[in-house]
Amino acid sequence: MNRNIIKILFIPLFFLLIVFPILALLINLNMEGIRATMIDPYFWDSVKNTVLAALLAAGLAVLVAVGFAYYHLFHRQSLVYKIANLFNDLPIALPHTVAGLALLLAFGRKTIGFIGETGAAFTLFAVVLAMFFVSYSLAARTLVSGVDNMEPEVIDVARTLGDNPVQVYFKIVLPLMGEAIFSGFVLGFSRSLSEFAAVIMFGGNLPGKTQVLASYVFTKVEVGDLDMAVTAAAFCVALSLLIVSVLSIRRPKYAES
Amino acid sequence: MLKAKGLDKKYGRQTVLQQASLEVNSEIKALIGINGSGKSTFLKIVAGIVNPDGGQVLINQRDVTGLPPEFRHVGYVPQHPALFQHLTVKDNVLYGLRKDAKTEYTKVIEMLGLQDVLHKRPHELSGGYKSRASLARALVPQPQILLMDEPLTGMDVVLKERILPDFRRVLKELQVPVLYITHDPKEAELLSDSYAVIDNGKIHSVDTWKEAFDMIHTSILQAYSC
Numbered sequence: 001m002n003r004n005i006i007k008i009l010f011i012p013l014f015f016l017l018i019v020f021p022i023l024a025l026l027i028n029l030n031m032e033g034i035r036a037t038m039i040d041p042y043f044w045d046s047v048k049n050t051v052l053a054a055l056l057a058a059g060l061a062v063l064v065a066v067g068f069a070y071y072h073l074f075h076r077q078s079l080v081y082k083i084a085n086l087f088n089d090l091p092i093a094l095p096h097t098v099a100g101l102a103l104l105l106a107f108g109r110k111t112i113g114f115i116g117e118t119g120a121a122f123t124l125f126a127v128v129l130a131m132f133f134v135s136y137s138l139a140a141r142t143l144v145s146g147v148d149n150m151e152p153e154v155i156d157v158a159r160t161l162g163d164n165p166v167q168v169y170f171k172i173v174l175p176l177m178g179e180a181i182f183s184g185f186v187l188g189f190s191r192s193l194s195e196f197a198a199v200i201m202f203g204g205n206l207p208g209k210t211q212v213l214a215s216y217v218f219t220k221v222e223v224g225d226l227d228m229a230v231t232a233a234a235f236c237v238a239l240s241l242l243i244v245s246v247l248s249i250r251r252p253k254y255a256e257s
Numbered sequence: 258m259l260k261a262k263g264l265d266k267k268y269g270r271q272t273v274l275q276q277a278s279l280e281v282n283s284e285i286k287a288l289i290g291i292n293g294s295g296k297s298t299f300l301k302i303v304a305g306i307v308n309p310d311g312g313q314v315l316i317n318q319r320d321v322t323g324l325p326p327e328f329r330h331v332g333y334v335p336q337h338p339a340l341f342q343h344l345t346v347k348d349n350v351l352y353g354l355r356k357d358a359k360t361e362y363t364k365v366i367e368m369l370g371l372q373d374v375l376h377k378r379p380h381e382l383s384g385g386y387k388s389r390a391s392l393a394r395a396l397v398p399q400p401q402i403l404l405m406d407e408p409l410t411g412m413d414v415v416l417k418e419r420i421l422p423d424f425r426r427v428l429k430e431l432q433v434p435v436l437y438i439t440h441d442p443k444e445a446e447l448l449s450d451s452y453a454v455i456d457n458g459k460i461h462s463v464d465t466w467k468e469a470f471d472m473i474h475t476s477i478l479q480a481y482s483c
Binding site for chain 1 (some may be wrong): 332
């Protein structure tokens with residue numbers, strides 16, 4: 001077997017399919033597009049909406065994932081855990097238009113939703129829920145792997161010292177999982193930033209209200225304003241690179257025992 | 258005082274404990290067995306970490322079978338020190354101390370020579386100090402029995418020979434009954450008053466560590482001759 005087979009397979013494909021499209025985007029940046037985008041208040045609204053909604057969605061995702069990781073650690077045989085585990089990875093496989101439609105039916109303005117008229121659809125709150133729906137799985141997986149990497153004896157010792165499972169979880173497990181919680185948050189945040197389909201189905205694409213960066217780019221392409229679309233897209237690339245850098249710089253705080 | 262009667266445990270089809278019984282009175286008892294003999298499972302059943310399939314665990318005449326670990330008043334020193342990395346040594350040692358407890362924890366700290374490292378984090382300690390801190394943490398709440406699961410695993414022999422007599426002095430002075438799990442009869446001799454051997458999930462009492470050594474030796478030969 002040719003020793004260079006991996007190089008031959010990896011390098012051209014990676015650069016052609018991943019790096020080249022990003023470069024194509026950056027090469028197409030021009031001053032006119034940048035100027036027009038920078039003075040467009042809807043662009044800055046979409047940036048604000050994206051960051052705010054993604055932060056809230058990631059926070060909510062981590063909060064729910066903290067609960068799921070507790071069940072994973074202490075009640076793996078319970079019905080709650082088994083059902084939650086079954087649904088946990090569903091958003092990853094589900095087309096996100098389906099996720100958006102499901103949210104619309106559940107929490108929409110029409111009374112077809114089981115909760116009735118919530119008024120949530122086509123608001124920023126809907127954007128948060130849509131982002132949460134697609135980012136929760138990542139946060140849950142990250143926290144679960146954090147729990148699985150813990151020394152089981154640490155938990156056993158805390159139990160013999162008088163703590164019940166909830167006390168152990170809050171006093172010992174969560175403080176030691178700072179790294180996993182942070183990673184879960186950042187992954188949830190980055191997944192939320194990139195969401196388009198579920199957001200547009202449930203939150204809509206109302207400029208200045210529910211428009212996010214992904215839908216701003218889509219709108220600009222749709223109306224033929226490619227220069228502004230490219231500028232907004234490049235902004236997204238920069239934001240994503242920042243997040244990826246934060247993830248790779250972060251190192252575990254505590255040394256192994 | 259501990260009385261474990263007829264403990265059974267299976268993992269799938271594998272029988273780990275078979276009618277295993279043991280008593281620990283006011284003494285340091287070593288339970289010696291080769292890897293896979295079921296000694297750690299036995300200890301974890303006593304601690305309440307693992308549930309038995311059958312049998313009974315009594316601590317100070319109280320039936321604790323089925324009770325979770327937090328209601329058993331046992332001290333547990335695991336194989337690795339398992340110190341809480343986000344807390345200082347002092348916070349680790351005092352973790353199990355109840356607010357209303359009137360225990361002289363400073364005595365335990367001094368006896369184990371931890372007074373100079375109390376402000377440190379666990380990752381700043383040497384292996385010997387980690388083991389001492391782990392023992393102190395288990396002793397401070399004044400457990401009714403102390404369970405030690407090969408706490409010096411991975412430590413070199415010279416250090417073990419220095420640290421075990423120290424541990425024995427502390428445990429004797431505090432008069433706490435101890436169940437010490439080990440695979441090494443020599444290590445058991447340095448610490449213990451009495452011995453038992455666990456082999457294929459069954460526990461046998463022996464009188465001397467040499468007798469334990471012979472049983473373990475035979476057990477190893479049998480394990481590798483098939």
